[in-house]
Amino acid sequence: MSSTELNQLDTEVIPGLLLVDDEVNVLSSLKRLFRKSNCNVFIANSGPEGIEILKEQSIDVIISDARMPEMSGPEFLAIAAEEYPDTIRILLTGYADMEAVVDAVNLGKVSHYLEKPWDDEKLKELVDDTFVAIGFKKQNEYLQSLVTSQNEKLTEANETLEATVKERTQKIIEINGALQENYKSTIDLFANLLEMRNPKNNADAPDIAILVTDMAEVMQLPQRELIHLIRAAKMRYMSQMSFADELLHTPYVSLSKEQKREYQQYPLKGAQLLSNIRPLVPVAEIILRHKEYLNGEGYPKGEKGAALSKSVQILTVANDYIELLTGRMQKAPLTHAEAIQYLDLKSGSYYSIDAIEALKTLLSxxxxxxxxxxxxxxxxxxxxxxxxxxxxxxxxxxxxxxxxxxxxxxxxxxxxxxxxxxxxxxxxxxxxxxxxxxxxxxxxxxxxxx
Incomplete structure (x- = not known):
């Protein structure tokens, strides 16, 4: 709530009091009684005159005599109740004039009635309490209108914010899509360069990305993990770009001890290259472990068992199957049947049984x-x-x-x-x-x- 609105709430609105009686001395007495009250006092000598004042002035409380010529108090208050229902109506009546009281209640809907002669203190206390209640009511009405106004503004602001969020979300989606496409293009570029750099002696060896995709489908790997797996499959040899030709063209089993130590670092170096790129951190984790085996006899760290995710297990089997076909692991390339036999012999110790079965299902x-x-x-x-x-x-x-x-x-x-x-x-x-x-x-x- 703004300071202006608070000031409006704190500003006191002086209530209006209408006194109606056909006797001049009664009006004078009532006017004197409320002279020091914080209100605007208006007087009328008859019901019709009171109605005219109601039309022109803001009246909160009406005190009317019951017996007046031309228009009785109950009749006057009935008109006031009909046309100005928010006014508080008080009836002054003669002693035991119950007929006027009944009429006033039925027609004028009075809230109080007092007998003449009235008690000044009681009448003044009644009117003052009424003014306080009216003040609270007006403040509450103002607050309600303010809440309604603020809610309308809030609704409008929310609609504007929703439209803005929707627009920015769409832009983020487009930017993310562009980034994903850039990542894919970059990965494909590296994959093509690696393909040119690395030997592939067996023309029938399957594409690694297609192979892991099909194996992942058989093993029901979640789509998000599949994306990381495909990227890891394409970029697993990234650090081998720096290898000497001899290291690349010599089967692993024929490498010297020193050469093997150097070769065994390629998963670690490849993971280190990618780990600085946040979206590729999961890819780096797969590359780091794709040459690890379940029994801990792999490299570069000798991790085993539970440390090897389903994605890692899939890539390990797919990678070694292709390396067996292309002659990168053994002294000579193996046939499909020989490669499957090799994997089967190490099933459960080196390789995941489920991953091997998925491969055999696809290749059978x-x-x-x-x-x-x-x-x-x-x-x-x-x-x-x-x-x-x-x-x-x-x-x-x-x-x-x-x-x-x-x-x-x-x-x-x-x-x-x-x-x-x-x-x-x-x-x-x-x-x-x-x-x-x-x-x-x-x-x-x-x-x-x-």
């Missing part, structure tokens, strides 16, 4: 006996050798690839990345030739539609 395949036409599949079921049976479009209806396009590994990677960026699944329809190796999950889907 069978040959398709008969060709399949125009079958809808998921992006993670795409296999090199399939052809699009319908134009591939994004959720906006924009054409991405024409009907008849044959799918190579590079094309599948692009489709998967585009779908992930759009955050909405594509409708992909393909023709699958007989003899193509497809996942058992896809084969089950094909059989269910026939």
């Amino acid at each position: 395949t069978t040959k398709l006996e008969t060709a399949v036409k125009n079958h809808r599949i998921l992006s993670n079921q795409l296999v090199c050798g399939m052809t699009l049976s319908q134009d591939l479009k994004n959720h906006n209806g924009d054409s991405l690839l024409p009907k008849g396009s044959e799918l190579a590994n590079s094309t599948i990677t692009i489709i998967t990345e585009l779908e992930r960026s759009s955050k909405k699944g594509f409708q992909i329809f393909v023709n699958i030739p007989a003899g193509l190796e497809v996942s058992k999950a896809l084969l089950t889907s094909i059989k269910s539609t026939r």
